[in-house]
Amino acid sequence: MTVRTKRLDAGVAQAMSAVSAAAKKGLGDPALAELVVLRASQLNRCAFCLDMHLAVARELGVGERQLDMLAAWEEAGDVFDGRERAALALTEAITVLTDRFVPDDVYDRAAAHFDGPRLAHLVGLIVAINNWNRVMVARRIPPGGYTP
Template structure:
């Protein structure tokens, strides 16, 4: 299975705008590690192998433990995530799946309890952006590098 389309080449201006938005979010008020946890969880839900691979390696470079990375997919049952992380992950899942009711009030309220307004705005932008990236990489079959 090869990549269907090099999006960066085919839509360079759009791709560069996405990268610029990602840089702004990385430099924004939301803790970088939390930003990457949200990106990894959304990418797991969307089954985006390219983004899952990238965000695991980014988190490992930041010192994230293997146990937390292994348990992220089952974070609700894990004892390794604190209340703030759980609020961010719950928001990420709700905003990624967007059911008929969107993000439920209780999920929003819990995120707002743990994040200030600027952090919450950054989280909304982060989850929207990673979902956009996933929706580019999955259809174009973007693949991670093979590491040995």
Template sequence: MRTAAAGTLPPLPLIELAPQAFAAVHALHGAVEQAAAAAGLEPLLLELVRLRCSQLNGCTYCVDLHTSAARKAGESDERLDGLAAWRESGPLFTPREQAALALAEAVTRLPDHAEGARAQRVARAVLSDPEAAFVAWAATVVNAYNRIAVTSKPVPAAGG
């Protein structure tokens, strides 16, 4: 159905139209969170991964959500401001965080095989294999959420 004023299609309410599918994505998120914690990944590192993926995907709703969550978890404004350009931010992010961010970007962008392999090699040099796996899983899940949100076009919460 087209809106009369704009002549464009309204947002597609994926959650309303397929609540079972959204529940499955949400259950996957919970399973990844539990397994990532058991593997030793810090919650704040996962939040940075989710935020960076959301930035790459242009998901305003998720950027707002994960920025707020990172702040509540104690992340500094300086690091949040520098996340979009983390590669150029010098020592602002640890080698472990840089490796996780590079792997998350590779999962999000689905680069050529050489770039993906390089990101995986770097990540596995500073993260255990289970940690690297759950960084990739966290990126995969947030990418699904980003696509749901971008398709559904929710409005970001006021006040961050």
């Protein structure tokens, strides 16, 4: 594997960082935000983002059980509450887009747990992490470069 470590254009990186920060702030739940970005990063196989966001999640106090069970959240029983499950389902629907759209029932379930602005920020966060994943995977950035 060839690592393509040319620096990302500063303006692009700043814009992407601004979108991510605004979405996280607007969502208002840092721990949930990390679960969302971790799940998208798992689906996108972005080792750099997984490494980074696992460290952030631990700093925020996200429990090891949730981190361990995230890949199987649908089968994890009460490890995730209804709000977390709705956010993770929406994350998967937006990340994978296998049906070329987000199913109404998945969106409606998220809308039942998040008011309009928070739902918009959740969608923005999912889009932002997918953007980061694609940039990091395309450049083959290995894990281990993140320092808090």
